[in-house]
Amino acid sequence: MFLSVHDLTKKYQNKTVLHSLSFDVQKNEILVVLGPSGCGKSTLLSCLNGFTKIDQGDIKLDNQDITEVLPENRDITTVFQSYNLFPHMNVLKNLMYGLKFQKISHADARKKALQMLKLLQMEPYADSRIQELSGGQQQRIALGRGLIVEPKLLLLDEPFSNLDEKLRLKMRQELRRLQKELNMTMIFVTHDQQEAFAIGDRILLMDKGHIQQISSGKELYTNPKNTFVLKFIGETNILSDDDYVRPENIHLTKSNDGQGIVEKVFFQGSTIDYRIKYNGQEFQVTCLNNGKIFAVGQRVRVDYKIAQLGEPK
Numbered sequence: 001m002f003l004s005v006h007d008l009t010k011k012y013q014n015k016t017v018l019h020s021l022s023f024d025v026q027k028n029e030i031l032v033v034l035g036p037s038g039c040g041k042s043t044l045l046s047c048l049n050g051f052t053k054i055d056q057g058d059i060k061l062d063n064q065d066i067t068e069v070l071p072e073n074r075d076i077t078t079v080f081q082s083y084n085l086f087p088h089m090n091v092l093k094n095l096m097y098g099l100k101f102q103k104i105s106h107a108d109a110r111k112k113a114l115q116m117l118k119l120l121q122m123e124p125y126a127d128s129r130i131q132e133l134s135g136g137q138q139q140r141i142a143l144g145r146g147l148i149v150e151p152k153l154l155l156l157d158e159p160f161s162n163l164d165e166k167l168r169l170k171m172r173q174e175l176r177r178l179q180k181e182l183n184m185t186m187i188f189v190t191h192d193q194q195e196a197f198a199i200g201d202r203i204l205l206m207d208k209g210h211i212q213q214i215s216s217g218k219e220l221y222t223n224p225k226n227t228f229v230l231k232f233i234g235e236t237n238i239l240s241d242d243d244y245v246r247p248e249n250i251h252l253t254k255s256n257d258g259q260g261i262v263e264k265v266f267f268q269g270s271t272i273d274y275r276i277k278y279n280g281q282e283f284q285v286t287c288l289n290n291g292k293i294f295a296v297g298q299r300v301r302v303d304y305k306i307a308q309l310g311e312p313k
């Protein structure tokens with residue numbers, strides 16, 4: 001395994017915030033760390049890059065035990081939500097800055113920075129001042145500064161959360177493109193599950209410093225291991241301790257003697273969400289908008305197949 005984390009434990013005073021985490025990351029993989037606010041995502045990154053000392057466990061990167069290695073010698077770079085760009089340097093110089101600590105000539109550093117600008121599709125901005133760039137452009141340069149040093153591992157801590165929705169979607173695709181072109185290994189932290197699905201080869205879902213599940217996004221959604229995963233990922237109708245049905249897996253048919261009653265209609269554009277009262281329980285249902293929209297008070301037949309926790313649907 002390229003990155004191997006074993007039994008990683010972190011305590012602040014007497015409070016354990018990371019509980020014996022063990023996981024691997026393959027070379028050229030993007031692992032997304034997902035979880036609610038305060039679950040320990042940033043602390044985990046900080047333990048990996050070495051800025052936070054761990055209490056227990058070990059970390060191996062590319063066959064080297066880096067548990068006790070100083071941050072600057074770990075060959076790991078972190079890109080943060082705040083861009084941390086230098087306002088007094090132009091775009092090209094900001095990119096070249098990352099190479100300052102590598103033993104390469106000024107001319108080669110400049111050449112590499114120009115190549116990176118090309119890869120980022122920002123060639124016209126080489127001489128621009130940082131303040132002249134939009135938020136998305138600044139984020140792209142911050143990403144470029146992390147990528148240019150070609151670290152063994154690139155850590156990204158909610159890098160797109162300052163961007164508007166449209167730009168965020170674009171940057172997700174951009175990141176995947178850059179990762180493929182540069183063959184990078186990345187760990188990407190987010191609390192946004194759509195972002196996790198879009199970016200991650202696999203997702204490590206965490207809660208209160210414990211790993212709840214590590215798998216592909218599809219597996220996380222269709223085969224949640226426990227109630228936390230089930231409730232955290234997507235919407236769901238819980239029927240009993242282990243039984244549930246996802247809103248899109250409920251089929252409604254107009255029927256005057258149907259046992260379900262439409263209580264609320266939420267028009268979403270391409271889909272329509274309904275709240276249905278059926279069998280003494282409220283159900284959330286998502287239907288494709290095929291032009292036939294049920295009205296509030298309509299009686300409907302309700303069909304679904306029950307899914308069970310921990311079992312493939």
Ligand SMILES: Nc1ncnc2c1ncn2[C@@H]1O[C@H](COP(=O)(O)OP(=O)(O)OP(=O)(O)O)[C@@H](O)[C@H]1O
Nearest residue numbers: 012013017035036037038039040041042043044191
């Ligand atoms: N320096 C510190 N001293 C004490 N407790 C800390 C410190 N840093 C983090 N914590 C605690 O560790 C836990 C995990 O925090 P962390 O910032 O890693 O969570 P997170 O998942 O990144 O949250 P968010 O999504 O809100 O950024 C929290 O309970 C936090 O209060």
